[in-house]
Amino acid sequence: MSQPSERADVAVIGGGPGGYVAALCAAQRGARVILVEKERVGGTCLNIGCIPTKALETGAEVKVSQFPFSANPRAHILREMDGMVRLVCEAGSGRVLGVHLLGPRASDLVAEGALAVQLGATADDLAWTTHAHPTLPEAMLEAALGFRGAAIHGQSR
Numbered sequence: 001m002s003q004p005s006e007r008a009d010v011a012v013i014g015g016g017p018g019g020y021v022a023a024l025c026a027a028q029r030g031a032r033v034i035l036v037e038k039e040r041v042g043g044t045c046l047n048i049g050c051i052p053t054k055a056l057e058t059g060a061e062v063k064v065s066q067f068p069f070s071a072n073p074r075a076h077i078l079r080e081m082d083g084m085v086r087l088v089c090e091a092g093s094g095r096v097l098g099v100h101l102l103g104p105r106a107s108d109l110v111a112e113g114a115l116a117v118q119l120g121a122t123a124d125d126l127a128w129t130t131h132a133h134p135t136l137p138e139a140m141l142e143a144a145l146g147f148r149g150a151a152i153h154g155q156s157r
């Protein structure tokens with residue numbers, strides 16, 4: 001997407017699921033797009049709705065670890081640094097309950113998260129899995145390391 005200082009064809013206000021998809025669709029059709037977000041990218045769905053509340057409905061005490069693509073080297077190479085990987089894990093065991101992905105190649109990266117949920121993997125399992133460098137899946141690794149406050153390329157949140 002365009003930098004805010006550049007001229008744009010489309011300006012989308014709000015970086016929730018609706019705004020993000022609208023911006024992506026416009027960009028895919030060749031428009032120069034600006035996406036303006038007031039608070040946290042991901043809107044209600046990623047931050048307070050959908051997966052966080054579904055995880056709480058299971059009765060699990062959850063711990064969230066997230067890592068921004070702005071700290072991922074491959075995202076810098078691609079110049080697509082918006083977005084993040086977020087792991088929603090069972091607080092004690094670190095079992096992965098859900099994964100939020102917003103950013104470059106999210107639909108490819110989600111397969112690792114789906115496998116983790118399917119197999120009952122923990123954040124430590126993901127952290128001990130080899131991830132090539134520099135790649136986008138390293139953001140998943142970093143979020144997993146962040147579960148124990150040990151992200152390599154930056155502070156996970």
Ligand SMILES: Cc1cc2nc3c(=O)[nH]c(=O)nc-3n(C[C@H](O)[C@H](O)[C@H](O)COP(=O)(O)OP(=O)(O)OC[C@H]3O[C@@H](n4cnc5c(N)ncnc54)[C@H](O)[C@@H]3O)c2cc1C
Pocket residue numbers: 013014015016017018019020036037038039040041042043044045046048049050051053054
């Ligand atoms: C508890 C709960 C559980 C849910 N569970 C599910 C579920 O399981 N499955 C499902 O499909 N849906 C679920 N939803 C609904 C889903 O979260 C919403 O449908 C979805 O978030 C709507 O997306 P949106 O982009 O339209 O709006 P929002 O997610 O609200 O995003 C709007 C964005 O615009 C930004 N914004 C607002 N004003 C401005 C401004 N002036 N300038 C710049 N930015 C601005 C906001 O900060 C926000 O990021 C749930 C909702 C809740 C509350």
